[in-house]
Amino acid sequence: MTRVRANPASQAAFLARNVADALPAGGLERRLEQAVEAGRPLRVKLGLDPTAPDIHLGHTVVLQKLREFQDLGHRVVLIVGDYTARVGDPSGRSETRPALSAEEIAANARTYERQAFRVISDDPDLYELRFNGEWLDMSMEALFGLARTTTVAQLLDREDFATRYRAGAPISVLELLYPLMQGYDSVAVRADVELGGTDQTFNLLLGRDIQRHYGQPEQAVLTLPILPGIDGVEKMSKTKGNQIGVTEEPSSMFAKTMRLPDEAMATWFELLAVEPSAPEIPPRDAKRALARAIVSRFHGDVAAAAAEQAFDRIFVEHGVPDEVADADVSASDGIVHVPAALGEAFGVSRSEARRLLAQGGVRVAGQPLAADELDVPRARLDGEVVQLGRRRFRRLRVR
Protein backbone atom coordinates (compact mmCIF):
# COMPACT_ATOMS: atom_id res chain seq x y z
CA MET A 1 0.00 0.00 0.00
CA THR A 2 2.83 2.36 0.70
CA ARG A 3 3.88 3.45 -2.70
CA VAL A 4 6.00 6.29 -1.43
CA ARG A 5 9.18 6.40 -3.38
CA ALA A 6 12.46 6.60 -1.61
CA ASN A 7 14.94 9.29 -2.60
CA PRO A 8 13.50 12.44 -1.07
CA ALA A 9 15.93 14.65 -2.94
CA SER A 10 14.69 13.61 -6.35
CA GLN A 11 11.08 13.88 -5.19
CA ALA A 12 11.71 17.41 -3.99
CA ALA A 13 13.32 18.33 -7.27
CA PHE A 14 10.40 16.89 -9.20
CA LEU A 15 7.90 18.78 -7.07
CA ALA A 16 9.75 22.08 -7.39
CA ARG A 17 8.59 22.68 -10.93
CA ASN A 18 6.31 25.72 -11.26
CA VAL A 19 6.47 26.43 -7.56
CA ALA A 20 6.63 30.11 -6.68
CA ASP A 21 7.97 29.59 -3.17
CA ALA A 22 8.83 26.61 -1.01
CA LEU A 23 8.87 27.66 2.63
CA PRO A 24 10.86 27.31 4.71
CA ALA A 25 13.88 26.57 2.56
CA GLY A 26 14.47 22.84 2.54
CA GLY A 27 11.29 22.27 4.51
CA LEU A 28 9.65 20.06 1.95
CA GLU A 29 12.71 17.93 1.56
CA ARG A 30 12.91 17.36 5.31
CA ARG A 31 9.27 16.30 5.40
CA LEU A 32 9.92 13.94 2.52
CA GLU A 33 12.86 12.42 4.39
CA GLN A 34 10.77 11.99 7.51
CA ALA A 35 8.05 10.33 5.47
CA VAL A 36 10.49 7.83 4.07
CA GLU A 37 11.88 7.10 7.54
CA ALA A 38 8.43 6.66 8.99
CA GLY A 39 7.34 4.64 5.99
CA ARG A 40 4.20 6.70 5.48
CA PRO A 41 2.95 9.09 2.80
CA LEU A 42 2.76 12.81 3.44
CA ARG A 43 -0.57 14.44 4.08
CA VAL A 44 -0.88 17.29 1.59
CA LYS A 45 -3.59 19.82 2.37
CA LEU A 46 -5.57 22.12 0.12
CA GLY A 47 -8.39 24.25 1.43
CA LEU A 48 -11.21 25.15 -0.87
CA ASP A 49 -14.04 27.59 -0.86
CA PRO A 50 -17.42 25.93 -1.37
CA THR A 51 -19.13 29.15 -2.41
CA ALA A 52 -17.83 28.82 -5.98
CA PRO A 53 -18.08 25.17 -6.96
CA ASP A 54 -16.93 25.42 -10.55
CA ILE A 55 -13.28 24.74 -11.14
CA HIS A 56 -11.46 26.80 -13.72
CA LEU A 57 -7.99 26.61 -15.19
CA GLY A 58 -6.63 28.76 -12.38
CA HIS A 59 -7.51 26.06 -9.86
CA THR A 60 -5.86 23.41 -11.96
CA VAL A 61 -2.42 24.89 -11.34
CA VAL A 62 -2.62 23.90 -7.69
CA LEU A 63 -4.54 20.72 -8.41
CA GLN A 64 -1.85 19.66 -10.83
CA LYS A 65 0.73 20.00 -8.07
CA LEU A 66 -1.46 17.88 -5.82
CA ARG A 67 -1.61 15.33 -8.57
CA GLU A 68 2.15 15.20 -8.68
CA PHE A 69 2.24 14.48 -4.95
CA GLN A 70 -0.22 11.69 -5.54
CA ASP A 71 1.91 10.31 -8.33
CA LEU A 72 4.68 9.98 -5.77
CA GLY A 73 2.36 8.11 -3.44
CA HIS A 74 1.36 10.93 -1.11
CA ARG A 75 -2.09 11.58 0.20
CA VAL A 76 -4.15 14.62 -0.69
CA VAL A 77 -6.50 16.10 1.88
CA LEU A 78 -9.07 18.46 0.43
CA ILE A 79 -10.79 20.58 3.01
CA VAL A 80 -14.15 22.09 2.28
CA GLY A 81 -14.61 25.31 4.22
CA ASP A 82 -18.23 24.56 4.95
CA TYR A 83 -18.20 26.10 8.40
CA THR A 84 -16.67 29.34 7.23
CA ALA A 85 -19.01 29.50 4.25
CA ARG A 86 -21.97 29.12 6.53
CA VAL A 87 -20.88 32.17 8.46
CA GLY A 88 -20.36 34.28 5.34
CA ASP A 89 -17.07 35.93 4.63
CA PRO A 90 -17.17 39.73 4.64
CA SER A 91 -13.69 40.20 3.24
CA GLY A 92 -12.92 42.81 0.69
CA ARG A 93 -15.66 45.36 0.49
CA SER A 94 -18.54 45.77 2.82
CA GLU A 95 -20.67 43.39 0.83
CA THR A 96 -21.28 40.53 3.19
CA ARG A 97 -21.40 37.33 1.27
CA PRO A 98 -24.62 35.46 1.72
CA ALA A 99 -24.24 32.60 4.11
CA LEU A 100 -24.88 29.31 2.36
CA SER A 101 -27.12 26.60 3.66
CA ALA A 102 -25.73 23.20 4.58
CA GLU A 103 -27.43 21.69 1.53
CA GLU A 104 -25.94 24.20 -0.89
CA ILE A 105 -22.51 23.65 0.56
CA ALA A 106 -22.80 19.89 0.27
CA ALA A 107 -23.94 20.19 -3.33
CA ASN A 108 -21.13 22.60 -4.17
CA ALA A 109 -18.58 20.34 -2.54
CA ARG A 110 -19.78 17.39 -4.63
CA THR A 111 -19.54 19.45 -7.81
CA TYR A 112 -16.11 20.66 -6.88
CA GLU A 113 -14.92 17.17 -6.07
CA ARG A 114 -16.23 15.75 -9.32
CA GLN A 115 -14.51 18.47 -11.32
CA ALA A 116 -11.30 18.20 -9.31
CA PHE A 117 -11.09 14.54 -10.29
CA ARG A 118 -10.37 15.70 -13.80
CA VAL A 119 -6.95 16.57 -12.45
CA ILE A 120 -6.34 14.64 -9.26
CA SER A 121 -6.81 10.96 -8.58
CA ASP A 122 -9.79 9.69 -6.64
CA ASP A 123 -7.91 6.64 -5.41
CA PRO A 124 -9.06 6.33 -1.77
CA ASP A 125 -5.49 5.62 -0.69
CA LEU A 126 -4.36 8.91 -2.13
CA TYR A 127 -7.28 11.16 -1.37
CA GLU A 128 -9.64 12.26 1.35
CA LEU A 129 -12.25 14.97 1.61
CA ARG A 130 -13.00 16.69 4.88
CA PHE A 131 -15.39 19.43 6.00
CA ASN A 132 -14.02 21.88 8.52
CA GLY A 133 -17.33 22.11 10.34
CA GLU A 134 -16.21 18.80 11.78
CA TRP A 135 -13.75 20.59 14.07
CA LEU A 136 -14.49 24.32 13.83
CA ASP A 137 -17.88 23.95 15.47
CA MET A 138 -15.98 24.33 18.70
CA SER A 139 -16.68 25.61 22.17
CA MET A 140 -15.91 29.17 23.16
CA GLU A 141 -13.19 27.80 25.37
CA ALA A 142 -11.58 26.06 22.41
CA LEU A 143 -11.86 29.24 20.38
CA PHE A 144 -10.07 31.12 23.15
CA GLY A 145 -7.28 28.60 22.88
CA LEU A 146 -7.04 29.21 19.15
CA ALA A 147 -7.28 32.99 19.51
CA ARG A 148 -4.39 32.97 21.98
CA THR A 149 -2.01 31.64 19.34
CA THR A 150 -1.87 34.79 17.29
CA THR A 151 -1.43 38.49 17.94
CA VAL A 152 -3.09 41.39 16.19
CA ALA A 153 0.33 42.62 15.10
CA GLN A 154 0.91 39.31 13.35
CA LEU A 155 -2.37 39.59 11.51
CA LEU A 156 -1.72 43.18 10.55
CA ASP A 157 1.42 41.95 8.89
CA ARG A 158 -0.70 40.58 6.13
CA GLU A 159 -0.50 43.03 3.30
CA ASP A 160 -4.16 43.50 2.53
CA PHE A 161 -5.04 43.94 6.21
CA ALA A 162 -2.19 46.41 6.63
CA THR A 163 -3.27 48.40 3.60
CA ARG A 164 -6.87 48.56 4.63
CA TYR A 165 -6.01 49.37 8.21
CA ARG A 166 -3.81 52.24 7.13
CA ALA A 167 -6.48 53.50 4.77
CA GLY A 168 -9.03 53.45 7.55
CA ALA A 169 -11.04 50.84 5.66
CA PRO A 170 -13.17 48.41 7.61
CA ILE A 171 -11.79 45.10 8.80
CA SER A 172 -14.15 42.90 10.72
CA VAL A 173 -13.00 40.71 13.56
CA LEU A 174 -14.48 37.80 11.67
CA GLU A 175 -12.08 38.46 8.83
CA LEU A 176 -9.19 38.46 11.24
CA LEU A 177 -10.38 35.12 12.48
CA TYR A 178 -10.30 33.48 9.06
CA PRO A 179 -6.55 32.91 8.92
CA LEU A 180 -6.76 31.35 12.37
CA MET A 181 -9.49 28.99 11.32
CA GLN A 182 -7.62 28.02 8.21
CA GLY A 183 -4.53 27.42 10.29
CA TYR A 184 -6.48 25.27 12.69
CA ASP A 185 -7.58 23.14 9.75
CA SER A 186 -3.93 22.19 9.38
CA VAL A 187 -3.86 21.15 13.02
CA ALA A 188 -7.04 19.13 12.67
CA VAL A 189 -5.87 17.13 9.67
CA ARG A 190 -2.24 17.01 10.78
CA ALA A 191 -1.05 18.46 7.49
CA ASP A 192 2.56 17.82 6.49
CA VAL A 193 2.39 20.11 3.51
CA GLU A 194 -0.05 22.80 2.47
CA LEU A 195 -0.46 24.19 -1.02
CA GLY A 196 -2.02 27.41 -2.20
CA GLY A 197 -1.65 30.36 -4.52
CA THR A 198 0.95 32.99 -3.75
CA ASP A 199 -1.88 35.16 -2.47
CA GLN A 200 -2.31 32.63 0.32
CA THR A 201 1.27 32.80 1.54
CA PHE A 202 0.41 34.57 4.77
CA ASN A 203 -2.35 32.16 5.68
CA LEU A 204 -0.27 29.12 4.87
CA LEU A 205 2.61 30.35 6.99
CA LEU A 206 0.33 31.25 9.86
CA GLY A 207 -0.80 27.65 9.74
CA ARG A 208 2.75 26.68 10.71
CA ASP A 209 2.67 28.93 13.76
CA ILE A 210 -0.63 27.56 14.86
CA GLN A 211 0.51 23.98 14.45
CA ARG A 212 3.51 24.76 16.62
CA HIS A 213 1.25 26.17 19.33
CA TYR A 214 -0.64 22.91 19.29
CA GLY A 215 2.55 20.94 19.61
CA GLN A 216 2.55 19.65 16.05
CA PRO A 217 5.36 19.64 13.54
CA GLU A 218 5.03 22.60 11.20
CA GLN A 219 3.82 22.00 7.69
CA ALA A 220 5.94 22.73 4.67
CA VAL A 221 4.39 25.38 2.48
CA LEU A 222 4.38 25.44 -1.30
CA THR A 223 2.90 28.41 -3.10
CA LEU A 224 2.06 28.36 -6.76
CA PRO A 225 1.89 31.28 -9.17
CA ILE A 226 -1.47 32.81 -9.88
CA LEU A 227 -2.75 32.10 -13.36
CA PRO A 228 -3.89 35.23 -15.15
CA GLY A 229 -7.37 35.09 -16.67
CA ILE A 230 -8.15 35.41 -20.34
CA ASP A 231 -7.59 39.16 -20.07
CA GLY A 232 -3.97 38.24 -19.44
CA VAL A 233 -3.65 40.49 -16.42
CA GLU A 234 -5.97 39.82 -13.54
CA LYS A 235 -6.13 36.66 -11.53
CA MET A 236 -8.47 34.17 -13.12
CA SER A 237 -11.69 34.22 -11.18
CA LYS A 238 -15.34 33.70 -11.72
CA THR A 239 -16.28 37.10 -10.35
CA LYS A 240 -13.99 38.80 -12.86
CA GLY A 241 -15.57 36.76 -15.62
CA ASN A 242 -12.16 35.99 -17.11
CA GLN A 243 -12.16 32.27 -16.47
CA ILE A 244 -12.23 29.09 -18.49
CA GLY A 245 -14.04 26.35 -16.62
CA VAL A 246 -12.78 22.78 -16.82
CA THR A 247 -16.24 21.61 -17.87
CA GLU A 248 -16.73 24.26 -20.54
CA GLU A 249 -17.55 23.27 -24.08
CA PRO A 250 -14.53 22.53 -26.26
CA SER A 251 -15.34 25.27 -28.75
CA SER A 252 -15.74 27.86 -26.03
CA MET A 253 -12.49 26.75 -24.37
CA PHE A 254 -10.70 27.03 -27.67
CA ALA A 255 -12.07 30.44 -28.59
CA LYS A 256 -11.43 31.88 -25.15
CA THR A 257 -7.85 30.68 -25.18
CA MET A 258 -7.33 32.32 -28.55
CA ARG A 259 -8.40 35.62 -27.03
CA LEU A 260 -5.55 35.47 -24.54
CA PRO A 261 -3.13 38.36 -25.02
CA ASP A 262 0.18 37.21 -26.43
CA GLU A 263 2.10 38.43 -23.40
CA ALA A 264 0.39 35.90 -21.16
CA MET A 265 1.02 32.93 -23.42
CA ALA A 266 4.32 31.87 -21.93
CA THR A 267 2.81 31.85 -18.46
CA TRP A 268 -0.09 29.72 -19.60
CA PHE A 269 2.19 27.26 -21.32
CA GLU A 270 4.20 26.92 -18.15
CA LEU A 271 1.47 26.80 -15.55
CA LEU A 272 -1.00 24.70 -17.40
CA ALA A 273 1.69 22.11 -18.01
CA VAL A 274 0.39 21.44 -21.45
CA GLU A 275 3.80 21.53 -23.06
CA PRO A 276 7.27 22.10 -21.76
CA SER A 277 7.40 25.63 -23.14
CA ALA A 278 6.04 27.91 -25.78
CA PRO A 279 7.31 26.63 -29.09
CA GLU A 280 9.50 28.90 -31.15
CA ILE A 281 6.87 29.59 -33.74
CA PRO A 282 4.77 32.60 -34.66
CA PRO A 283 2.50 33.71 -31.80
CA ARG A 284 -0.65 32.90 -33.68
CA ASP A 285 0.41 29.30 -34.20
CA ALA A 286 1.74 29.04 -30.68
CA LYS A 287 -1.60 30.16 -29.35
CA ARG A 288 -3.39 27.62 -31.49
CA ALA A 289 -1.12 24.94 -30.09
CA LEU A 290 -1.92 26.15 -26.60
CA ALA A 291 -5.64 26.15 -27.22
CA ARG A 292 -5.50 22.69 -28.75
CA ALA A 293 -3.51 21.34 -25.83
CA ILE A 294 -5.88 22.78 -23.26
CA VAL A 295 -8.96 21.42 -24.95
CA SER A 296 -7.28 18.04 -25.45
CA ARG A 297 -6.43 17.86 -21.80
CA PHE A 298 -10.04 18.15 -20.71
CA HIS A 299 -11.97 16.84 -23.68
CA GLY A 300 -9.57 14.71 -25.72
CA ASP A 301 -7.83 15.11 -29.06
CA VAL A 302 -10.90 14.55 -31.19
CA ALA A 303 -12.87 17.29 -29.51
CA ALA A 304 -9.87 19.60 -29.71
CA ALA A 305 -9.58 19.15 -33.46
CA ALA A 306 -13.29 19.78 -33.86
CA ALA A 307 -13.07 22.89 -31.72
CA GLU A 308 -10.25 24.23 -33.82
CA GLN A 309 -12.23 23.67 -37.00
CA ALA A 310 -15.26 25.40 -35.57
CA PHE A 311 -13.05 28.28 -34.51
CA ASP A 312 -11.65 28.67 -38.00
CA ARG A 313 -15.06 28.66 -39.52
CA ILE A 314 -16.44 31.36 -37.26
CA PHE A 315 -13.53 33.66 -36.62
CA VAL A 316 -11.19 33.17 -39.54
CA GLU A 317 -13.65 32.58 -42.34
CA HIS A 318 -16.43 34.56 -40.64
CA GLY A 319 -18.78 31.71 -41.34
CA VAL A 320 -21.43 29.93 -39.39
CA PRO A 321 -20.68 27.11 -36.95
CA ASP A 322 -21.79 23.54 -37.65
CA GLU A 323 -24.07 23.35 -34.72
CA VAL A 324 -26.51 26.20 -34.38
CA ALA A 325 -29.27 26.04 -31.83
CA ASP A 326 -32.79 26.57 -33.10
CA ALA A 327 -35.01 29.27 -31.70
CA ASP A 328 -38.71 29.82 -32.12
CA VAL A 329 -39.83 33.34 -32.81
CA SER A 330 -43.28 34.71 -33.44
CA ALA A 331 -44.72 36.59 -36.35
CA SER A 332 -47.99 38.36 -36.86
CA ASP A 333 -49.62 38.55 -40.26
CA GLY A 334 -46.45 37.18 -41.78
CA ILE A 335 -44.36 40.03 -40.43
CA VAL A 336 -41.60 39.53 -37.91
CA HIS A 337 -40.73 42.39 -35.60
CA VAL A 338 -36.95 42.05 -35.49
CA PRO A 339 -36.22 43.45 -31.99
CA ALA A 340 -38.86 41.14 -30.56
CA ALA A 341 -37.53 38.15 -32.47
CA LEU A 342 -33.96 38.78 -31.35
CA GLY A 343 -35.22 39.09 -27.83
CA GLU A 344 -36.93 35.73 -28.07
CA ALA A 345 -34.03 34.02 -29.77
CA PHE A 346 -31.09 35.38 -27.80
CA GLY A 347 -32.59 36.48 -24.52
CA VAL A 348 -31.61 40.11 -24.95
CA SER A 349 -33.93 43.03 -24.27
CA ARG A 350 -35.64 44.61 -27.24
CA SER A 351 -33.82 47.84 -26.59
CA GLU A 352 -30.52 46.03 -26.71
CA ALA A 353 -31.57 44.30 -29.91
CA ARG A 354 -32.42 47.66 -31.45
CA ARG A 355 -29.03 49.03 -30.51
CA LEU A 356 -27.22 46.06 -32.04
CA LEU A 357 -29.30 46.42 -35.14
CA ALA A 358 -28.47 50.11 -35.38
CA GLN A 359 -24.78 49.29 -35.08
CA GLY A 360 -24.79 46.70 -37.80
CA GLY A 361 -24.34 43.86 -35.38
CA VAL A 362 -27.11 41.68 -36.73
CA ARG A 363 -26.56 39.40 -39.71
CA VAL A 364 -28.94 37.15 -41.55
CA ALA A 365 -27.27 34.42 -43.55
CA GLY A 366 -24.05 36.37 -43.32
CA GLN A 367 -25.49 39.65 -44.57
CA PRO A 368 -25.92 42.60 -42.21
CA LEU A 369 -29.47 43.61 -41.58
CA ALA A 370 -30.01 47.32 -42.21
CA ALA A 371 -30.69 49.51 -39.22
CA ASP A 372 -34.13 50.43 -40.44
CA GLU A 373 -35.28 46.90 -41.08
CA LEU A 374 -37.36 46.66 -37.95
CA ASP A 375 -40.11 44.61 -39.53
CA VAL A 376 -39.38 41.98 -42.13
CA PRO A 377 -41.45 39.33 -43.89
CA ARG A 378 -41.24 35.91 -42.23
CA ALA A 379 -39.67 34.34 -45.30
CA ARG A 380 -36.66 36.55 -44.80
CA LEU A 381 -35.89 34.92 -41.44
CA ASP A 382 -37.56 31.55 -41.33
CA GLY A 383 -34.94 28.81 -41.34
CA GLU A 384 -32.11 31.32 -41.58
CA VAL A 385 -29.12 31.55 -39.28
CA VAL A 386 -29.07 34.86 -37.51
CA GLN A 387 -25.84 36.14 -36.05
CA LEU A 388 -25.81 38.60 -33.17
CA GLY A 389 -22.47 40.28 -32.77
CA ARG A 390 -19.45 38.14 -33.38
CA ARG A 391 -20.28 34.91 -31.73
CA ARG A 392 -23.94 34.42 -31.02
CA PHE A 393 -25.84 32.33 -33.54
CA ARG A 394 -29.40 31.00 -33.76
CA ARG A 395 -31.36 29.33 -36.50
CA LEU A 396 -34.79 30.94 -36.44
CA ARG A 397 -38.04 29.10 -36.82
CA VAL A 398 -40.85 31.51 -37.34
CA ARG A 399 -44.14 30.32 -35.96
Place this chain on the structure above:
RNA sequence: GGGGGGAUGCCCGAGUGGUUAAAGGGGACGGGCUGUAAACCCGUUGGCUCUGCCUACGCAGGUUCGAAUCCUGCUCCCCCCA
Protein backbone atom coordinates in the same frame (compact mmCIF):
# COMPACT_ATOMS: atom_id res chain seq x y z
C1' G B 1 -21.85 56.85 25.49
C1' G B 2 -20.37 61.22 22.31
C1' G B 3 -19.02 63.41 17.51
C1' G B 4 -18.62 63.12 12.25
C1' G B 5 -19.26 60.93 7.30
C1' G B 6 -21.89 58.00 3.78
C1' A B 7 -25.86 55.04 0.73
C1' U B 8 -26.17 57.31 -7.17
C1' G B 9 -26.67 53.24 -13.12
C1' C B 10 -22.65 46.31 -13.91
C1' C B 11 -18.36 48.54 -10.72
C1' C B 12 -15.83 53.05 -9.14
C1' G B 13 -17.34 57.93 -8.92
C1' A B 14 -19.29 63.40 -10.07
C1' G B 15 -23.62 65.93 -9.25
C1' U B 16 -26.56 69.71 -3.86
C1' G B 17 -33.85 72.58 -6.83
C1' G B 18 -35.12 72.73 -13.40
C1' U B 19 -31.03 72.34 -19.89
C1' U B 20 -29.97 64.98 -15.61
C1' A B 21 -31.59 58.58 -18.13
C1' A B 22 -27.84 61.51 -14.69
C1' A B 23 -20.29 64.10 -15.96
C1' G B 24 -15.79 61.12 -15.88
C1' G B 25 -13.28 56.42 -15.56
C1' G B 26 -13.37 51.00 -15.62
C1' G B 27 -15.71 46.83 -17.45
C1' A B 28 -18.89 44.89 -21.09
C1' C B 29 -21.02 45.00 -25.88
C1' G B 30 -21.18 46.56 -31.35
C1' G B 31 -18.42 48.35 -35.76
C1' G B 32 -13.47 49.25 -38.04
C1' C B 33 -8.43 47.49 -38.09
C1' U B 34 -5.98 42.56 -37.12
C1' G B 35 -3.13 37.19 -36.51
C1' U B 36 -7.70 34.95 -33.32
C1' A B 37 -5.41 38.79 -29.83
C1' A B 38 -3.23 43.27 -27.88
C1' A B 39 -2.85 48.47 -29.13
C1' C B 40 -5.68 52.01 -31.70
C1' C B 41 -10.23 54.59 -33.83
C1' C B 42 -15.63 55.16 -33.75
C1' G B 43 -20.11 53.96 -31.27
C1' U B 44 -23.40 51.78 -27.48
C1' U B 45 -24.21 50.57 -22.38
C1' G B 46 -32.56 51.10 -17.73
C1' G B 47 -37.14 49.46 -20.18
C1' C B 48 -40.99 49.88 -23.85
C1' U B 49 -46.06 49.68 -28.23
C1' C B 50 -39.19 54.24 -29.58
C1' U B 51 -38.91 61.31 -33.40
C1' G B 52 -42.40 59.63 -27.94
C1' C B 53 -43.53 57.35 -23.24
C1' C B 54 -42.45 54.90 -18.57
C1' U B 55 -39.28 53.71 -14.56
C1' A B 56 -34.73 55.17 -11.89
C1' C B 57 -30.16 58.11 -7.66
C1' G B 58 -31.00 53.16 0.23
C1' C B 59 -36.71 52.83 2.12
C1' A B 60 -41.35 55.63 3.35
C1' G B 61 -43.61 60.17 3.51
C1' G B 62 -43.54 65.71 2.87
C1' U B 63 -42.33 70.83 0.74
C1' U B 64 -42.38 72.74 -4.45
C1' C B 65 -45.05 74.36 -10.78
C1' G B 66 -40.64 71.13 -10.61
C1' A B 67 -36.28 67.08 -6.22
C1' A B 68 -30.84 62.51 -6.97
C1' U B 69 -30.53 67.50 -5.01
C1' C B 70 -34.65 70.71 0.54
C1' C B 71 -37.50 68.65 5.16
C1' U B 72 -39.18 64.41 8.47
C1' G B 73 -38.96 59.41 9.90
C1' C B 74 -36.75 54.61 9.02
C1' U B 75 -32.96 50.93 7.50
C1' C B 76 -28.03 49.86 6.63
C1' C B 77 -22.74 51.09 6.49
C1' C B 78 -18.14 53.58 7.85
C1' C B 79 -14.61 56.67 10.67
C1' C B 80 -12.99 59.23 15.11
C1' C B 81 -13.14 60.19 20.52
C1' A B 82 -14.35 57.74 25.15
